[in-house]
Amino acid sequence: MKIKLFFSALAIGLLTSCGPSVTITKTWTDPSVNGATVKPFNKVLVIAQLKDDSTRRIAEDKIVASSPRGNFIQSYNYLKPSEQDENLVIADLLKDGIDGIILMRLTDIEKSTSYVQGSTYYGGWGYRGGYYGGYGYGYGTPGYYQEDKTYYVETNIYDVKTNKLLWTGTVSTVNPSKLDTTLDAIIAAVKTELNNKGLIKKEEVKK
Numbered sequence: 001m002k003i004k005l006f007f008s009a010l011a012i013g014l015l016t017s018c019g020p021s022v023t024i025t026k027t028w029t030d031p032s033v034n035g036a037t038v039k040p041f042n043k044v045l046v047i048a049q050l051k052d053d054s055t056r057r058i059a060e061d062k063i064v065a066s067s068p069r070g071n072f073i074q075s076y077n078y079l080k081p082s083e084q085d086e087n088l089v090i091a092d093l094l095k096d097g098i099d100g101i102i103l104m105r106l107t108d109i110e111k112s113t114s115y116v117q118g119s120t121y122y123g124g125w126g127y128r129g130g131y132y133g134g135y136g137y138g139y140g141t142p143g144y145y146q147e148d149k150t151y152y153v154e155t156n157i158y159d160v161k162t163n164k165l166l167w168t169g170t171v172s173t174v175n176p177s178k179l180d181t182t183l184d185a186i187i188a189a190v191k192t193e194l195n196n197k198g199l200i201k202k203e204e205v206k207k
Contacts, residue, residue, distance in 0.1 A: 022182075022189045025152070027169040029197065040069075041100030045093065047075040049105035050153075055179060059104060062183050073098065093160050101158040104186075107170065108152040118143035150174050155190055169193055 044067070048059035053076075060074040083089055093099075118141050150172050157167040171189050176182040 022171050022173040022185045024189055024193050025170045025172050027193055027197075028167070030164065030166050033166050042071065043096070043098040044072045044100040044102055045075055045078060045098050046072050047079075047101065047103045049103070051106060058179060059183055062180075063102060063104070063187070066187065072102075090160060090163070099160045101156075101160060103156040103158065105154055105156075106151065107154045110150040110152070112148050112150070113145055114148060115145050116143060148174055151176060153186055155186075167194075 046060045046063045048056045048063070050056050050059055057074070057076055060076060064072040064074050066072075079089070083092075093101075151174075152170055152172050154168060154170045156165060158164065159166055169190055171186050173182055173185065
């Protein structure tokens, strides 16, 4: 099975200290896949099914750019919208030497409401008119309700020749604000998970 190259490519994305917080919520690996058996894909088609075409292109470009061998291909440059027959698409992939697929997709957006507790500060003790007396004052911010959005992004790795799912993982991120840093964080989180499972060899991780 040929997935080591993709695992290595994910190692390129790194979390920065100011990046968004992401969490791996669940993963699954085909039982036959391990660090000793995997082999590199020859070519990999990258498909990002996100909220719109612009986001899709940005995500695909970012994953393609992370390939250490330069053999990843954006789906927006390859797939023909008019071709809907899955068997014909697979035949074209194999004819063009594409044996791996990375599919990243937004699976859910979960809304929740939370209460942010207000805070009060006290200060000011003083001397008044020849006698000691205390006086004080208070100030602060009121509590409020806020709506949070949790985005769930799933990444799947397929072997084209066997039409088999090799690995899948879901990442969650709360209230992401910047697309670039969020995608970097997702890639890094997936890379860390694969590394922990021994599916990325340390010598393959480029600095």
